[in-house]
Structures are given as C-alpha cells and as structure tokens.
Amino acid sequence: MKPHATLQEGVDALMRDYDGQVPGASVLVLRDGKPVVRRSYGLADLASATAASPVTNYRLASVSKQFTAASILLLAQDGRLRLDDPVRRWLPTLPDAAAAVTIRHLLTHTSGLVDYEDVMDPASQVQVHDADVLHLLETQDRTYFTPGSDYRYSNSGYALLSLIVERASGQRYARFLHDRIFQPLGMDGTVAYEAGVSEVAHRAYGYSFEQGRWQRTDQSTTSAVLGDGGIYSSIDDLARWDAALYDERLLRNESLQAAFTPATKTDDPDVQYGYGWRITGETLWHSGETIGFRNVIVRYPKQHVTVIVLTNRDDPEPYALAKQIAGLALKD
Template sequence: MPRYTLSFLLLIIISAVSAQSYDQVMRARFHPGAPGAVALVAKNGKIIFQKAYGVANMELGVNIKPDSRFRIGSLTKQFTACAILKLAEEGKLSLDDRLTKYFKDFPAAYDSITILHLLTHTSGISLSRGYWNAELRKKDFTPRELVDVFRNDTLDFKPGTRFIYNNNNYVLLGYLIEQISGQSYARYMDSVFFKPLGMHHTSIETAAAIIPNKVAGYRYGIYDKFENAPYLSMTQPYAAGSIVSTAGDLFTWITALMQYKVISAASLEKAVSSHRLADGSLTNYGFGWATGSIRGNKSIRHDGLINGFSAFMTWLPKQAVCVIVLTNCEYYNPEDAGTRLAAIALGKPYPEIPLKMQPESLQSYQAVYESGSYGKRIVQLLDSTLYIYSKGGSKEQLFPYAKDKFFLRNSLETFSFIHDPSGKIIALQAEGPEKTIEYSRSPEVVPAVKTIRLSAAELDRYLGWYQFSPDFSLQIFREGNQLYGKGEGPRQIKQLILPLGNNRFAAKFLDAELWFKEDEKGKITGVTKVQNGESMAVKR
C-alpha cells in the first residue's frame, strides 16, 4: 500500500476516534428528552466537530439543531469590549478617559473612574445589591434608567485596587457606546459587527422580535424537575448579556477576531491579557475575556449565565483551537464540557479512567496541605478510599491516573503530589482552568478513618427527627443497610453517614460528624453535630 494512502487512512481513523471522544463527553452530560446543548470544536480555522443534543422545546418535543439560537449571556461582554476598542482605534475615545468627560451629571466619584476600569471590572461602582426582585426583572428599562439604578450609589472600593465582576460596568459601557456613536447599542452591533462579518443568526434579543430557531430556556425546579425559566426583560442585561446567537456565528466571530478583522492585533492583545491592579497583582481578566489554562496551555475564555441558558467559549491562540458550548438550561455547566472538549483537541484529554491502587499505597498522601492565600486542603483515607476536602466542606474522592497524580469526578481540577530528593511528599499541586496552586505539607497529623458494620436493627435505633432550630430539622432514615441524614425542605441533599462506633457517625461526602447520645437504657435521646470546629447538641 502506498505510504500516502496509509497516512490518509490513519488520519481518517484518528479523526473518527476524536469525534467519538467529543461525542462521549457531550452524551455523558446532555441527555435525550431534556434541555440540551450545541457543541462546536474547531482547529486551525476549520470545524472538526459540531453536534446538537437534547430538546429545544420540552412542550412541543422539538429537538435542538446545530443552528439553533441561544441566549449567550455574558459572552456578550466581549462584543461590548471590542466596540469600545474600535471606537478607541477611531480616535473617538481613550481608555484612560474619565467617565465625567462623557457624563457631566454623574457624581464627583466618577471622576476617578476611567473606561479602562469599566472594561476590567475594577471600577468599584455599585453592584446594585438588594435592588432587583422577581417582579422588577419583568420591567423594561431604557439604558439611562439602568444606569440610574446604581449611578448615585457609593463606590464599593477605590477604582483600580480590586477586581469585582460586575454587570453594571458593561451596562455603563453600552450606554457610553450609544453616547459616542449616536446609535442604539443594538443598531451599532448590527451595523458594525453582525452584518459585516456575516453573522446572520446573531442579534440583540427583544420581547417583540420573532427569532427563528431560538430555543426555550429552562432551569431546575423543586425536586430537580425541569421548569420554564422565569421571565426576564432583555432590556436589563443590555450590553452585559443580551445577545442571541448560534455556535456557528460565534465561531465566525472568533475567526474574524483572530484574523484582526474586528480590532487590531494590538487592541486584541490588550483585550485577552490579564489586567494588573494598582498593587501589581493579576486579575486573570482582560476586556470581556478571562484568562486561564487548559492542560498547561494558555486559554482565553468566558462563560455566560442568564435566565434559562448557560454558555461557554474558549480559544487557545497558540494551538488555534476554539470550543463553543451553548445550553438551554441555566443550571448546566458548559464550562466543564467545553474545557474537556478543548483538551481532547489538544491531544491532552482529562483523565477519566482511574488506576487501581492498594490502600496501603495511598496512606503516604494523607496529610494537611497549606497555602497562605488559599487555605488548607485535607487529604484523608476513609477505609480504602482517598478523599480531599476543605475543613467543614464537601469531600471529593481522589482517583489515581498516574504515579502521584489524581483527578476528581465531575471536576476539571487535577492533583499532583511533589516529593523532595529523599522521596518524602512535601507538597500538593492543584491544577485548574484558572490557576495552579501549590500547597505545602504541614506537620498536622490526619488519622485514617475506619468504619464498622451495623445491622439494620442496630441502625434503626438512630432513626427519627432532630430539631436544630425552629426552622431546621434533620431526619435520620435508613435505605437498605445504609443510614442517611437529610434536612427538611425540597432542596436539601441527603448525606450518607457511616458508623464509626460508640454512637459516632461520619458523613461520607461532607466533613461533618454526628455523635448520638443515649440514656441509661440505651435509647437514643439526642445528637451532636460536629462540623468546622463547632458543635451543636439537640434532642430527638
């Protein structure tokens, strides 16, 4: 067989395997008959995977299509930021301009805020805490009315000294675009970006507009059943989150950005570089884009969350990889799926199949690991399984995938244990999409936990309700030969609790214990909850 024919067949096989891997990631997260998603993966300017999953409208039973339109939420911010940069390139503004140059009737505090502060979420303007409620979210606002919601509030911090993600920054940028361009935000976006770039399925959503192929939005209701997302006037997200688009149009947008058809190379470099605060620390955020890494490679990324929808987009400039995931449920996590798709495109997929390790081999990892900025992570052996957690928090099982390397289910965080020259473990390195953190091993001792077996009759001694406050009671109940605790209310999560002996139980997936009290006759009369260094005793 000629060499070029063999190479061609090998390429076909590799492409088929990759497509299957992408599909497996998506199918594991988005299921038939439920709200779903569209995923797009591109490399070197070409789409190598695009597929739709789930239902566009649960009432009509219509499936999502690859060209379905979704609200993209805060992915809108990159469009707003590029509009500002384009106006700067045209000499119509400077990023160092103070806001009072354009808004003469604003309070004096705004004289210390620049356009750059708005772009980077370092302005200190109010978050409008406590203003919004469900009824108010249905009301239409003009851009000026949106600005007036927070304009007279006291600044939350001195501009340039802190990073606080705040939609109001981009609402004000949208209003600025209108003042400088003389056009509405929607008209500016359509005439300057959408139409010239051929983004024919992208627009600013309004209540009156009929948008072909737009999917319905959902969320989880009580008992985790899907329900329609609550109504939101799309005048409110405005320049911070009002765009409706398709995965294909967003890829067109990214392609145009990388070819410098939207803004110049210099402007784009500013937009996708982490901003520095006054003290020199990095924020991991540029202009409408966050910075991070995927499997050790620099990534530019952003997510979007809005009533009924969640979205994620990332691109890796050096590897020319772009991934877009759009969903029609606000409780989904498209970042997890999208980051895994990008890792596959890089040829460095996240580990998902654990290795087998004997419990005695896991004991050496058990310790408290500390970071001055990020607190403590505790690694502990529970019977024959290794867990990691923060004090008082949820426990996650560590799965080994290589020597000294572990991963978590349903997480993008991976862990590596670091040895000194003598072979002693001295640190734990946690690598995530946003940052890599190193924790030093402390001398604090973490004992291994061993559970015991109790019969169903022995477990039944603990069943019942325990009231911790007038508003909160804990139910202890048995399913099969396992005991569970669950707080009162539909959104409470049941916790598996494991017997340790002497009327003590430990939550398997939470750093908490229950110590039951018995009277002289052996009857259980109360319980003490021990969590995060605090204890609370109540009666049965």
C-alpha cells in the same frame, strides 16, 4: 476520518446528559479554523419539541461581554473615545463617587461601581434595561473601593459601556453591534435581543430543573440588559467571530492584543482579566450564566483550537466540560 470520528465519539459521551427530550446544547470544536466537531443535543424548545441544531441561538449571557468590549475598541480605533476617558465624560449624570472611573476600569471590572442587581426593587417584575442601570447608579454616590485599586466583577460596568457605545457612535447599541460586528462577519442570526424590536431566529428557550421536572425559566428582570449579557448567537455564528479574532478584519492587532493581555488579577488566583476575556495562562475564555442558560467559549490561540459549549439549562456550568472536550481535541 478516524481521528475526527474518535473525537466525535468522545464528545458524544461527555454530552450524553444533554441528549434526548431535555434542554439541550450545541458544541463546536474548531481546529485551524475548521469545525472538527459541530454537534447539537437535546431540545431548543421543550413545548414544541424543537431539536437543538448548530444554528440554534442561545442567550449568551456574559459571553456577550467580549462583544461589548470589542464595540468600545472599535470606537477607540475610530478616534471617537479613549479608554482613559472618565466615564462621566459620556455619562455625566453619574454621581461624584464615580468621578475617577474610566472606561478602562469598566472593561476590566476595576471600577468599584455598585452592582445594579443589588439596588433594584426586589418586588418589581418589570425588566430593567441598560438605561435603567444608569438611573439606578445615579442614586448610589459610593463605590466598593477606590476605582482602579481592586477587582470586582461588574455587570453594572458593562451595561454602562453599552450606553457609552450609544453616545459615542450616535447609534442604538443593538444597531451598532449589527452594523459593525455581526453583519460584516456574516453572523446573520446573532442579535442583541430587544423584546418588541427584534426577533431571535431558531431561538433556544431557557429551562431550570425544578420540582422534579424541567420548567421554562427563560427571562428574569435583568434579561433585557444588553451590555452585560443580552446577545443571542449560535455555534455557527460564533465560529465566524472566532475567526475574526485571528486577523485584522474587525479589530487591529493592537486592539486584539490589548483585549487578550491581562489587565488585572481576579478573585481566582489562576485567572486574570483583559477586556471582556478571562485569561488563564495562554487560554482565553469567558463563561455566561443567566436564568435558564449556561455557556462558555474557550480559546487556545497558540494551538489554534477553540471549544464552544452553549446550553439552555441552568445547570451545570459547562466550563469543566469544555476543558475536557478541549483535552480530547488537543490530544487528537
């Protein structure tokens, strides 16, 4: 008991700014598949004073990308698509400039496709969806660079991947995720959230510190795009996801290895990118930043340790915090 108690105390000290009547956080440390820290702090909803808990579902933002990549890999395993398929095989309305773009380029942020956020109508308050991203890109007969020649992080690419999942599977993207990933793994609270279609149980709402106080900033005009960031999940459900990344209950070993193998350098010399995962040495990780939420998952597969930090506030980024927690867990 003592080592875990000491680890818990260390994590509590690191998380003290999230405790109390403020937007909170949920923290999970897994060692050998077992939770050695499973703890929540602060509030999931300030208006109702609802405390955060291990079943609180936070908007994952770009942590969602690993699920989009896994969906593509599942369909590749099914023989429904190939990673080297031209994207225009599945989305033929894309302009000529996208002719050389492949699914693999989308997975690895090497497509050069224009960022949809940069061509949205800044005056519009209407939320865009994945299909709207395609319509925006249909108007852009250009790329930032020759596809495959460089790296530029691309939310556009992951929105298009969700549409490819729909075309190749014949299912709505949210339904595919439910049927092929969330339900089989027992991730019963996890959902690709669609307003008016689905609900988020135990939902955390996002906040930003503005004009001296926390204000709800839960949704933006891009929050309804699913493929690049629209999944809600909890630390308890993500523990089930993490477990499935160590065996073949979901993805075959060759698919997992492909996802976890560096495919491209990034704009950070210490970081490479696989399929939905950043890779720093032997560490696999991904952060997620969106209005009102900051999250990270950091995996140390050789040590069989994972740290997950989910927060419903706009600041700070929790990657450094997760690495500090990991340092305690790996030393413990």
